[in-house]
Amino acid sequence: MNSFIHVYTGNGKGKTTAAFGLALRAAGAGKKVFFAQFVKGKTYAEIEAVNKWLPSITIKQFGRGCFIVNKPKQEDIDEARKGLSEIKRILQWGSYDLVVLDEANIAIYYKLFTVSELIEILKERNHSTEVVVTGRYAPQELIDAADLVTEMKEIKHYYQKGVEARKGIEF
Amino acid sequence: MNSFIHVYTGNGKGKTTAAFGLALRAAGAGKKVFFAQFVKGKTYAEIEAVNKWLPSITIKQFGRGCFIVNKPKQEDIDEARKGLSEIKRILQWGSYDLVVLDEANIAIYYKLFTVSELIEILKERNHSTEVVVTGRYAPQELIDAADLVTEMKEIKHYYQKGVEARKGIEF
Numbered sequence: 001m002n003s004f005i006h007v008y009t010g011n012g013k014g015k016t017t018a019a020f021g022l023a024l025r026a027a028g029a030g031k032k033v034f035f036a037q038f039v040k041g042k043t044y045a046e047i048e049a050v051n052k053w054l055p056s057i058t059i060k061q062f063g064r065g066c067f068i069v070n071k072p073k074q075e076d077i078d079e080a081r082k083g084l085s086e087i088k089r090i091l092q093w094g095s096y097d098l099v100v101l102d103e104a105n106i107a108i109y110y111k112l113f114t115v116s117e118l119i120e121i122l123k124e125r126n127h128s129t130e131v132v133v134t135g136r137y138a139p140q141e142l143i144d145a146a147d148l149v150t151e152m153k154e155i156k157h158y159y160q161k162g163v164e165a166r167k168g169i170e171f
Numbered sequence: 172m173n174s175f176i177h178v179y180t181g182n183g184k185g186k187t188t189a190a191f192g193l194a195l196r197a198a199g200a201g202k203k204v205f206f207a208q209f210v211k212g213k214t215y216a217e218i219e220a221v222n223k224w225l226p227s228i229t230i231k232q233f234g235r236g237c238f239i240v241n242k243p244k245q246e247d248i249d250e251a252r253k254g255l256s257e258i259k260r261i262l263q264w265g266s267y268d269l270v271v272l273d274e275a276n277i278a279i280y281y282k283l284f285t286v287s288e289l290i291e292i293l294k295e296r297n298h299s300t301e302v303v304v305t306g307r308y309a310p311q312e313l314i315d316a317a318d319l320v321t322e323m324k325e326i327k328h329y330y331q332k333g334v335e336a337r338k339g340i341e342f
Binding site: 002004006008010012013014015016017018019020021022024025026027028029030031044045046047048049050052053054097098130143146147148149150151152153154155156157158161163167168169171 | 179187192217219220268321323329342
């Protein structure tokens, strides 16, 4: 079977949630999913849901508990690079039907690893594995290498009205 | 608690999947979700997943098993209007934390009901309920009434290479 590379990027709400929705759909079709989260390191409500109810989805985080402000720390780089090596093995191995690399674009944006490193790993993957890469600022090289690219574009957001993030809706 | 209206629109992949991802996140936070699908009437893999594993998400379809070609039939209109009355009761009742109206924009596009009818129902809702409306061609009146709008914009799609929809990825 042929498999493809999806990219969900842009500044709008819906990138990570679309990846989780796709993971749910894949699980419903009997597929095995590996859901990696770069940069992020906190337990979000969607992770609680997956861990409680969806055993065919494995989630692993390669980030710290807080967002990167200005410059990444060595710990951020170490975590992301550890994730990238694990992803490399998983993609060569090919035993997952769908692998999500949530916020990998942000890891590239903060120079935790390079887009060339990621593309190399994607090219060398077992081609039975579908891959989804999410995060703002998808680099052009990744867009060129991808088969499906959606830009989630913010038209209107209630953050602008001062609404704070709520559990179960934003995280 | 204040609640909001989200709209996911545009021609790109990720609208329905983002709504399912949000439903999963809400379920993980202990919230109750009602997921209505207009126009659609087939059992997709994400529905199998929800029905099997996620009892706090209720899915109901108000469409026929096939897409509308050119002109809707009376049956399409009847199904959608039945859905709209049920949604009206559910939103006034307020016992769900999140209500998704998947493809409601398409129902409006095919004139199965009007955008004014939908906005009226949204305005009269119990304001503890968050609402997500999905589908291409979101009308401007709905965008104006919404609090958060994301346009899923197709940058690149493998349909263009002749790839057919696959179970667990597209449906």
